[in-house]
């Protein structure tokens with residue numbers, strides 16, 4: 139029911155073989171894998187090609203890139219459209235998975251001579267318009283963090299507070315990293331500078347197979363907020379995640395503590411993927427699926443060229459010639475048995491929740507090391523990739539204007555609550571009879587098993603009803619929210635209209651929507667020490683000129699000149715301010731205070747990171763929640779804003795003309 143307005147989008151899986159250096163063959167000659175285009179599909183094939191004991195089979199994928207493919211080709215053919223979708227308003231994720239040294243970081247970050255997916259994506263986002271994202275009414279924020287040994291570290295921040303950040307869950311955001319820095323970015327230079335800074339903190343180490351091996355999962359997130367010309371509150375949000383997963387390692391060779399953590403978190407990732415495979419429909423042909431079911435008892439199945447292949451078992455089989463090449467439960471059976479997806483088992487799967495079975499368009503890039511000595515690990519990666527092809531994500535119909543942000547949020551809330559209840563139900567169903575129940579209940583079951591069974595049955599039924607009730611409640615909530623959105627839209631239209639009427643009355647030269655206000659001082663009760671206070675705020679009189687707001691209009695989207703023009707010279711000496719206008723001013727001042735304070739704080743945090751001015755950062759205080767606005771005209775006191783001045787009372791000598 140909740141997914142009716144979403145579009146099903148399977149995970150897109152692409153495979154890349156990296157070039158093989160002669161020093162890397164590990165004693166085993168040659169390349170083990172090659173790419174073949176056949177039957178309108180692309181295959182990664184093992185050199186053994188199905189013959190002899192070396193045979194590993196072939197795997198079909200959406201796209202395969204051989205060792206001659208460049209990062210640019212990879213980006214153009216596989217990643218560019220996801221990046222564009224993220225800017226347009228859908229969530230999108232690009233995940234790089236593969237064994238250590240298979241080329242994940244090379245594909246994601248690249249080199250100065252061959253930029254990878256990340257820099258190419260940034261170029262695509264900020265470089266396609268002269269005015270970057272502003273031209274399309276978007277603002278972007280960047281976060282960059284790593285998960286190392288189950289600990290989240292903010293790569294953009296410094297100090298103790300930035301390591302071991304908790305991953306929390308809430309109704310509005312789903313899983314999120316608490317306390318993570320989100321830096322506003324306006325150009326590709328901004329992003330790449332911060333990424334370069336983050337890379338200095340990222341954990342790399344020399345391993346047996348890679349001189350510069352990533353020891354952590356690294357997550358780059360660009361969040362986009364859409365804002366209309368007059369609407370200060372964001373009207374839409376989307377995210378682009380680019381994830382460079384740490385490489386899986388073979389325990390025989392690498393038994394380090396880090397390696398074990400990496401393998402464990404990748405195991406949980408594999409578990410989530412396995413549970414999400416509904417029926418393996420993309421990895422299994424109809425013939426194979428029916429054979430699977432008919433031969434369930436015998437368990438004979440090898441994924442090879444989409445056909446069934448019978449192979450002698452490695453282990454002893456009771457039936458000669460019908461061996462157990464792979465013994466697996468069909469995914470559909472697993473799914474029926476247990477609909478619960480274990481996202482909570484690791485931090486990695488929590489933060490990737492929306493990319494796996496969630497609401498993001500997802501590209502899984504699986505990198506393969508072609509050396510024969512890595513054939514087993516490559517095979518594991520290719521099996522993982524095959525499984526991932528049958529995972530479906532559900533993309534909200536972003537292009538449908540009827541699907542509001544509020545509805546989308548309500549839907550994901552509902553989804554989470556349902557998952558929680560399903561988990562509760564599952565636990566209850568799988569609870570061992572007697573053993574783990576409290577003593578009193580055990581006694582009751584022993585005394586009267588029939589009655590106890592009825593009671594448990596009833597408990598189950600109640601839970602199911604609770605689940606249904608919650609679904610209904612959330613659907614109502616979604617309806618209410620969309621109604622509220624509609625009303626908000628109407629109010630905005632009314633405000634628009636009022637502004638236009640005002641413009642007509644006072645003429646365009648009188649300064650747009652609120653001409654009579656420009657000549658007034660707004661007295662605002664703001665706590666002392668507010669970071670912007672020193673620039674435009676008279677701490678002694680607690681007075682803040684609206685003219686300074688107008689001069690900041692360039693920086694503050696809510697005060698863009700197009701929507702809030704003030705030209706003091708053209709205005710009458712004194713004009714009355716109506717109550718409604720007063721209210722409007724109060725709102726604008728509040729919003730401006732929040733905006734200025736936020737951007738200031740972010741800039742200061744950045745300065746602190748650079749170690750430039752730690753004192754100023756300490757002076758940060760919370761944005762005031764109440765601003766008392768009075769409309770007393772005080773033209774004689776008007777002063778022009780003083781950009782870049784240190785905190786303190788403004789100079790009395792400056793005149794209006796300087797504005």
Ligand SMILES: Nc1ncnc2c1ncn2[C@@H]1O[C@H](COP(=O)(O)OP(=O)(O)OP(=O)(O)O)[C@@H](O)[C@H]1O
Nearest residue numbers: 156157238239240241242243244348351352384385
């Ligand atoms: N497509 C490619 N073209 C040229 N060189 C490559 C390519 N892919 C990988 N390499 C080289 O192989 C080495 C290992 O690659 P990389 O560090 O990207 O592997 P990785 O999968 O990220 O490893 P780890 O998981 O250990 O971090 C690097 O020296 C890299 O430059």
